[in-house]
Amino acid sequence: MSRRDLVPVGLLAIVLFVGSRLSARFLDAPYLLDTLNLYVEAGLLATGMTFVIVCGEIDLSVASTTVLVACVVSKFLGPETNPVVLVAMSVAIGSLLGLVNGALVTIGRVPSFLATLATMATYRGVAQAWLGPFSAKWPVMKGLDRAHLGNSPVPWPPVIWLLVAGAAGLVLHRTVFGRQVAAVGTNAIASRFSGLPVERTQLAVFALSGAMAGLAAVFLGSRLGVVRHDLGRGLELDAITAVVVGGTSILGGQGSMAGTVAALLLVAAAKTAMGVAGVKPEVQVTVVGVLLVLAVLAGNMAGLARRKAPTQA
Amino acid sequence: MLRTLIVAGAIVGILAAGCGPAPADKPTSETPGGAGSKLRIVFVPKSAGNPYFAEVSKGLEKAAKELGATVETQAPTTADATSQVTTIKDAVQRGCDLLVISANAPDTLNDVLDEARKKGVTVVTVDSDITGNETHRDASVLPVDQEKVGPALVESLASLTGSEGEFAILSAATDAPNQNKWIAGMKETLKNPKYSKLKLVDTVYGDDEMQKSTTEMEALLTKYPNLRAVVSPTSVGMGAAAQVLETSGRYPGGPKANGTGIVLTGLATPNQLKKAVEKGVVTKFHLWSPAEMGEIAAHLGSMLHSKKVTADVGKTFDVPGMGTKTFVDKGVVYVGPLTTFDKSNIANFDF
């Protein structure tokens, strides 16, 4: 059992402590909760990405998928709409785009890194060709246009993300599907020889990742009120960073949803703490990059110490 | 499952522990700067690493010294529509009275700006406004009367080409509002019969990236063998265009000029083109003073913040050393006329 997902939790505690030393205005619950809103999209993408990476693949197209879904949906739905329709449509289109990635990987046999590199450009390209230089108004969701749960300072998007991530964690760790994802990620050949539906599992994780990207589009759209083709650039790297810092092996097979969530909170806390302390964004970027490498390094060192046994045993 | 619980517990625990002492110095209660306290100005440019905004910053600092205020520049690392949101939120939380911002997109900042204003922050946009969403900011300081840029560029073009021949425009991104406004202005001006022999053949977009702008400029030379001129109302575009003309030798008097050569004009920061002007690749180009823009923004913001002035059409205010400025429609203030840079004066500027 991997304990690597405890690394981000430890780091998170340190960041929160250091953050509170840097600025008295950092540990302010309503503010922190509010800031968390900004990381919901990355969080959803990371949730889907965890499945993809555990399955031994990677999906670089998620941010582009989010943007394309947002553009398509905002073109099709009126200024006001039923939230259920909106979410269903976004998730459906996202899944479809994810399935295209999956088909390229399973049927086209293009390595996922390249397939999704190509769709990353293509999806955003379609969005740009479609919307052109203009913004599209995002439909207002009737009944869900308030940003907070009741009268509490708790904003609903992060809560929904945590619920989705929790459910996704259960799926990953406690269901047949999750077991199949881990098996395929560990060794696709042996999985096929054991009668697991390898291609279907791969298709499913890409569809799932696309679905999460679709859901992220809902949050992105409702947060900004408008959507454009150039939103969310680099969000895929944030998602991958969270997954990897969270202790999921980039080689596939082993992963933890809790780790992903903790790592995303870690990145959010670190950026916010630095932002409030007046650290320049360019320094923040450097620190987050270093943090990524350090977190994995720390996990590696712990892992190395734990098992020195060579694989040929 | 157990692990999930441990992790969740740890997070909740830390948050709870951290939030404990927070009410003691509840930040929101002290955010609105009292009349006696120092005015805190935060400037959020489009992105980091752009000397144009460094000039704006300089102007802000100069004014701040006069006002006894503090200035801090927080530039997002990428110039996209969402990156400014985080920067603004953090700045407001840290404490800020006057937010000066150059918006990357006209319509993605509405919520975060409203939130800031609710907390007593005065919001002034500089250089690019949130066009169509003016109610979400207090005032705007823009370089020059937008309507005057187009005609000025056409006039500059006409004086360089003798009012005839094919020309093309090399712009920044397809959705840059200023650029599009100026281009529209140029097209309008071209309808004047005195420019009937000037023919706009193409408008291309270099996204303010050196590589893309260069490729587009080179493509223009290929596509239009009879091209007489290029207008680029953006620094990176002009820099790239000058570079391409020099490389290909097709500037007026260049080795491959094919007659009169291709002239280039537009809007750019002077440093970018010093060499090109010295070599004769570029004869003249234009820009306003970004520093003055910053200076006005600081003074205006401070007056708005202390309610000494309101941003209504026709209202006027004085900026020390720059005379009286007048609000035009929608709380907009213009800095002044374009400055023309050429061989005679370019050495005097450094930005």
Next chain:
Amino acid sequence: MSSLTARGLTVAYGGVEVLGSVDLDLRPGELRAIVGENGAGKSSLAKACSGVVRPVAGVIEIDGQARFFANPREALDAGVCLVHQEPLGFDDLSVGENVCAGAWPRKSGGIDWKQVHNQAAACLQRIQFDIDTRRRLASLSAAERQAVELAHGLARGARVWFFDETSAALTPTESARLFAVMRQLAAEGCAVGFVTHHLQEVVEHADVITVLRDGKLVGVLDKGSFTQADLVKLMVGRSVELDSPSAHKPGETVLRVRLLCVPGAVQDVSFEVKAGEVVALAGLVGAGRTDVAQAVCGLSRYRGEVEVCGQDVRRRSAAARWREGLALVPEDRQHQGLLLPLSICTNATLASLGTFSKVGWLDNIGIRSATVEKGKELGLVYQSPDQEVRLLSGGNQQKVALAKALLAKPKLLVLDEPTRGVDIGAKYDVHTLVRQLADQGVAILMVSSDLPEVMALAHRIVVMRKGTVAAEFAHQDATPEKIIAAASGGDSALAS
């Protein structure tokens, strides 16, 4: 005097000692067999002597000088070479480069290509192989790759040789050739040690035998001083006998294969397997037996008919075939059979997750208890059901693979080389299990290169040669000679 002397060698993986204070002497001109059950520490001994793993204690002396090998390169430099079971090599490099790999002759900064090819050709010729050294390694046959492996050792000037189950994947002819080469090396003054499971080979070729059990040295025997039965007893601590198949009570036809063609490998193969029947596919390596097994399991494209329980399964995926009662234990445990970094539980129940879940939710308690139960049935030795499979010995790994197939409750079990690389004790367990399953009415299709095993288990034997069925025998009509004759096209003189 000894070429290699090891004293008190101890090897541990992850704190578990697999080799405890073992001594070994390899003398020039001598072939020494290293035998023992899987997990006895044979391979670890060979690896520790050749720098592949680092011993935690002990001394190694080469020609009387104490040496410490931090990695295989230092061992090679000292003249110690380990030949692996699966030939190593670089598919995209030429034969010449492979032979000289790691010590390419240099000339003025670059590689001296003339020298590379000359040296490689010379080394290959020394072992009577004539291969164009400019060919890509990928284009070579298994035996030729093995020759390249040997030539590599020669090129590095090895004087102490270890062969780690090198003959396991070879046909009898090829394996005879290999032992001839070993003998030649010994005659040239090298010291040779070989690890094997084939006791026949030990009796025939070894001059001295080192016997290990549970990581300890249990005996050193000289040629002619023992019988095969003595050896087995010493290895497993009990006597084991190989039997003949159980009484034949054939039921309905479970598997019918008609005119099966796998492009490039199999032509028009037809046979049947009935419930309660063990059918063996015999033949030489490369005859297409594994291709038939994989086609039956839906793992490769084929033409022709495969019927399971009367239904044509052409359109069914491998997964669907498993669900309909077809289970496979593949030849290559490490890559095809098991998920090495995952737990025993996960592996054992991988093919039967439907049974251990309710509407998609895993029943972890059921999974655990089923694993423990099946493990007990198969005599699986392990510390915890959550233990990673990669830490188990070969025999125990094979038992996990079998458990996975059995938990899927198969009607037809396809076993591809079920006892390859498995020790005597585990082999006996597997044979007992196959008999029990047949008695319970499971149809079994078994691919095996081990003739005694085929004779001991199969009710019918289908012999393949060059992708076609060469002969089919009922158990009572079959003899090893007939099988070999059919498999090799009448060339039974080379049979071992």
Next chain:
Amino acid sequence: MTVLVVVAATARDPRFLSPQTLDSVLLWLPVLLVVALGQMPVIVTKGIDISVGSTVGLVAFSVGLIGKVNPSLPVPVLFASGLALGALLGSLNAVLVAIAKVPPVVTTIGTLTAFRGMAFLVAQGKQIDTNNVATALTDLGRNGVHLGPITVNWLLWLAFIPGALLAWVLARSAIGRTVYAVGGNPVAAALRGMDVKRILFSVYIWSGACAGLAGVLYLGRYGFVSAASAGVNLELNAIAAVVVGGVPVSGGSGSVLGVLAGCVLLAVVNVGLSVLGIAADWQLLAYGAVVMAALLVDAVGRRAKESSVVAA
């Protein structure tokens, strides 16, 4: 594939096939080519270096700054410092990948961000403009060898140096053959006594050094460096070029000529999109589609090859 694109483009607009276009392509090539050449051996060893785009940006800015502060420095010194700085940054990746055993994707995503941040820190809000760049350097892109109506610029010749070096090393030298061996079968390479660690270390340093050189070429080509945009997304283009050029991501094989072909394809596509006047809003889509088509053609080719191997 490249031929197809050229034919299609020319059919659409005959002006595409002009010396001017060719000059553009040749000027577009050097930076991408050098980065791709750096990337190639990394991919051959089953690794990946995503940090190169930021390395190019950081080196371009730093060298620009060095040139700005000491305008009298000769151009070779600028190249040397670019190479050295690139190799230094590459060695950071090398240490993390080869010694600390952090997976290459993670390492280089981390350094991608970190190097970009460092570029901002070095820049301090400034940019390098033509004003600050030695004319001798920018002239490398303006002059070259004239072959009829075409000018093969000096930058491209400079890019051919690492190309020739790499081609020779990979095909002829022990270290090059070991790179293929390590990529083809790392376990076997270790057991054959090859120093896998040293090879991994070397390829990441090589990749860094190439990115460093590309940074100086960038400076020479554009004479303008902004910390925010120099080299952004270059890594994706380089990886695409390498893979389109026939180097499998599974490692073990590939040729320098293939990489050159991949780079030419991308250069032609990029220049072509502008020359053909594809509307700005459609260019990204067209680009993605072409890359996707190249990958699919590659995948189909691979499949055909695999089935023929089985049949053999």
